[in-house]
Amino acid sequence: MQQSIQLSVDAVVFGYESGTVSVLLIKRKYEPFKGQWAIPGGFVLNKESLEEAVQRELKEETGLEINYLEQLYTFGNPDRDPRNRVVSVAYFGLIKPSAFKIFASTDAEAVQWFDINELPNLSFDHDSILKLAINRLQNKMTYEPIGFELLDNKFPFSDIEKLYSSLLGRAIDRRNFRKKLLSFNILDELNEKTSKGSGRPAKLFKFNKKRYFKLKEEGIIFDI
Amino acid sequence: MQQSIQLSVDAVVFGYESGTVSVLLIKRKYEPFKGQWAIPGGFVLNKESLEEAVQRELKEETGLEINYLEQLYTFGNPDRDPRNRVVSVAYFGLIKPSAFKIFASTDAEAVQWFDINELPNLSFDHDSILKLAINRLQNKMTYEPIGFELLDNKFPFSDIEKLYSSLLGRAIDRRNFRKKLLSFNILDELNEKTSKGSGRPAKLFKFNKKRYFKLKEEGIIFDI
């Protein structure tokens, strides 16, 4: 048997910052799809694990170093790459863009965050990968506490609220949401308040990381 | 870049029949792990999709032809195969063993259903694949109607109950379960009863397939 299938990995990195959800894309430097936007990714090397590969590729192409990406799905249609047979294992993750510096290198002509409501045309089958990733992210956050590490160390409650309604793409009931979240005991109320901004100053909260990670591991049902 | 990674697929096929949950395994004919049991699977051909590959391999090795397997996870640790680098995309499915004939062929010296509580030693990392598959199956069935096609055309309610408690590996409350299930309106009560067997004869039910598949597609929360 002569197999000539190439294996690649792709990283769908979502960014969340003050109410905007975005995805990190690169502009391809080479054919195929030269000049078009794509999800960062590349070929797996012989001796590295898939996780290592996806982290390496992400770093090489965008400068991003993040340490947790979750496997999403493996895309293997024979014609998804116009030249060779390439099967790709897609991963996804969620970060806070401002905490990282991004820069184009190797195969990328440019790197950019795109608002997920204003996406360009994507290369290959990357639109379906992205669609699936969004789906999964939204699904996941309804049963697992997720993404709290995206907020500042101390934050007003409205930040989480915005985070959730942005990622879910729909409004959530402020009172019910607060009640629910507080009942999990993962937020410690501080004695400080927000100082500037119009309107009444808000109490600041902080995560109780221990309990947060415990909940996450237990896979507790969140049910937002 | 010289990539020499081989891509394979594996099929975790669960069987359910009258209270017993089993998995289909093959006995390997060749090295590595010659003579040991393994999950059926094999290399993906250049022109076939992953789904085609997993179906073909399953058929070649076990004689089974089933038309729906769901992607589970992709296993890619560099040392999971002692000889070459092999990345494997695992799938899983659930069938009724008696409705199919199985027989060993190609790479398999034997094919056999194993009760999932009495598993032999498995080749490669197949034990972790299997563990993940069981997990996923159990998880899935709590939020999606699943596996009803495993029952006879007409069946007493206790059959579903047994199906669920076997697959979940725990007892379920008979009354609450019946209430819940009936509330979904996917079961039509017939005017027939079971005839033989000791004890009071049971009413027979039949699926309302339309509604069943609709529910399934909608991904309705099942919450058993």
Added chain:
DNA sequence: TCAAAAGTGTTGATTCTACACCCATGG
């Protein structure tokens, strides 16, 4: 004093859980 955002409770509906006794049949 106005605008802006924060904070806060209740009620009725629904759903969940736990739990035990009688029924119909065949042997």
Added chain:
DNA sequence: CCATGGGTGTAGAATCAACACTTTTGA
């Protein structure tokens, strides 16, 4: 008449969804 499995209801607890007015601050 006994053994076997089938069938059924309730009550209290918990959770959910819907909903609007008051408070604090800065401008």
